[in-house]
Amino acid sequence: KNKLSPPSPTKLPIIGNLHQLGSLPHRSLHKLSKKYGPVMLLHFGSKPVLIASSVDAARDIMKTHDLVWSNRPKSSMADGLFYGSKDMAFSPYGEYWRQIRSVMVLHLLSNKRVQSYRYVREEETSNMIDKIRQQCDSVIDLRDVLSCMTNNIISRVAIGRTYNEGESGIDLKTLLEETLMLVGTFNVGDYIPWLKWLNKIKGLDTKVKKVAKDLDAYLESVIEERVIRNKKAEYSAGEAKDFVDVLLEIQNGKETGFPLQRDSLKALLLDAFVAGTDSTYTVLEWTMTELLRHPRIMKKLEDEVRELGQGKTEITEDDLGNMQYLKAVIKESLRLHAPVPLLVARESMEEVKLFDYNIPAKTVVLINAWGIGRDPLSWDNPEEYKPERFLNSNIDVKGLNFELIPFGAGRRGCPGIPFAIMVNELALANLVHKFSFALPKGIKGEDLDMTECNGLAVRRKSPLLVVATPWSS
Ligand code: HEM
Numbered sequence: 001k002n003k004l005s006p007p008s009p010t011k012l013p014i015i016g017n018l019h020q021l022g023s024l025p026h027r028s029l030h031k032l033s034k035k036y037g038p039v040m041l042l043h044f045g046s047k048p049v050l051i052a053s054s055v056d057a058a059r060d061i062m063k064t065h066d067l068v069w070s071n072r073p074k075s076s077m078a079d080g081l082f083y084g085s086k087d088m089a090f091s092p093y094g095e096y097w098r099q100i101r102s103v104m105v106l107h108l109l110s111n112k113r114v115q116s117y118r119y120v121r122e123e124e125t126s127n128m129i130d131k132i133r134q135q136c137d138s139v140i141d142l143r144d145v146l147s148c149m150t151n152n153i154i155s156r157v158a159i160g161r162t163y164n165e166g167e168s169g170i171d172l173k174t175l176l177e178e179t180l181m182l183v184g185t186f187n188v189g190d191y192i193p194w195l196k197w198l199n200k201i202k203g204l205d206t207k208v209k210k211v212a213k214d215l216d217a218y219l220e221s222v223i224e225e226r227v228i229r230n231k232k233a234e235y236s237a238g239e240a241k242d243f244v245d246v247l248l249e250i251q252n253g254k255e256t257g258f259p260l261q262r263d264s265l266k267a268l269l270l271d272a273f274v275a276g277t278d279s280t281y282t283v284l285e286w287t288m289t290e291l292l293r294h295p296r297i298m299k300k301l302e303d304e305v306r307e308l309g310q311g312k313t314e315i316t317e318d319d320l321g322n323m324q325y326l327k328a329v330i331k332e333s334l335r336l337h338a339p340v341p342l343l344v345a346r347e348s349m350e351e352v353k354l355f356d357y358n359i360p361a362k363t364v365v366l367i368n369a370w371g372i373g374r375d376p377l378s379w380d381n382p383e384e385y386k387p388e389r390f391l392n393s394n395i396d397v398k399g400l401n402f403e404l405i406p407f408g409a410g411r412r413g414c415p416g417i418p419f420a421i422m423v424n425e426l427a428l429a430n431l432v433h434k435f436s437f438a439l440p441k442g443i444k445g446e447d448l449d450m451t452e453c454n455g456l457a458v459r460r461k462s463p464l465l466v467v468a469t470p471w472s473s
Helices: 025-036 055-064 076-081 095-108 111-116 118-134 142-159 172-183 197-201 204-231 243-250 262-293 295-308 324-336 417-434
Strands: 039-044 047-052 139-141 352-354 357-359 364-367 435-438 465-470
Touching: 025 039, 025 047, 047 055, 055 352, 055 364, 076 172, 076 204, 095 243, 095 262, 111 417, 118 142, 118 417, 118 465, 139 142, 142 243, 142 262, 142 417, 172 204, 172 262, 197 204, 204 243, 204 262, 243 262, 262 295, 262 324, 262 417, 262 435, 295 324, 295 417, 324 417, 417 435
Parallel strands: 047 364
Antiparallel strands: 039 047, 139 465, 352 357, 435 465
């Protein structure tokens, strides 16, 4: 029997199903999927949006029919901020995307390149530890410390230095926060075109233009400075190259077979900041929250790290390979707290079948990785935080096991997995190696507020406050 269209909740005129999304769409859609099934068709304004909520649906989209689903829907926010969507995350599928994806994967985020930034990760992790040490026994805003470390790592890797030093009269930290906020903003004009004027009235269009202009001025100054430095040959041969160096080297196309325009170069730099920062430190904040709620798990992790780190002043990346429980803890956090719970929207390029349904071209799909991570068909006691489930299991986050897809999968899957995992594992190992953590007086683990707040990455509504006590063997 050929069912033509997936089940749909009743929609309202003009807005379609938008009123059913709520402030945390991954949760609302998860609830709806229990009633309407693993594949349902909603309308955001006039736009048909398919919601996939099961392992089989995710596999069908990101593996069986990956190519058909490899486009991204047009986003006016991405057009405004990323040089007409010339970055990789929002670029439409096609020759241009293939070219910049190969630049990203082969030149910026290859295993070898990620390895070459090891000293940056180790130095910034060590700076974070020093920062906590200076505040020991007082209440620390852990989110602030973790986000600062991640910002510094991404910034040094992308542009060769930390950016919160206040330069060129531009406050890049605030500018990036505004960019992230804008990218996560729901743009009514994309879904109900005749309501585009609302963006003008709300001042959204002006804001996007201003942020894009300031970002461009900053990136131009970074690139120009590098061009001048390279002419003077101040570059020392032993230094690891940052993204700007690599992109300038390959921009003439000798290595890649195609030239890289200036706007593409800037858009790729922006991708590293926008796609890489919040998503990465959010995992650490959720992990520490879960560990403080589960003292038994914290103790087990401390035992592993402290035993393997015995006699060492610092845990280095060489030590991580043996820390199986640590790896399981990070996976369990990604399962229950996928930072990008609905992945990044994709769009079908031609008519395609999904199960028995005929899905027309230009249908947007959202894959609920958050819901799939707590599907009782795949996970025992799915709501329980239990890293042990990964100890004797081959399930990984790399996009081959569709029950765990916090980084997506297939052609458009995240190219930053090795980078993000390294940063998270190294930071977590050093945190529990150096300190014992507790909650501020009067707060019990079980009382910790787990409310989420939506942004580009879904994080805790309130920052995690902790008290750290130095630990030594
Ligand atoms: C824990 C940290 C991270 C998470 C959870 C995450 C998650 C994701 C997700 C869900 C997607 C969409 C995948 C899809 O459509 O199938 C994505 C795409 C992407 N991510 Fe990540 N990411 C993280 C870290 C990073 C880092 C560190 C970088 C780079 C420095 C990065 C760069 C990108 C880019 C460029 C894309 C777009 C790929 C494309 O459209 O072809 N991500 N990421």
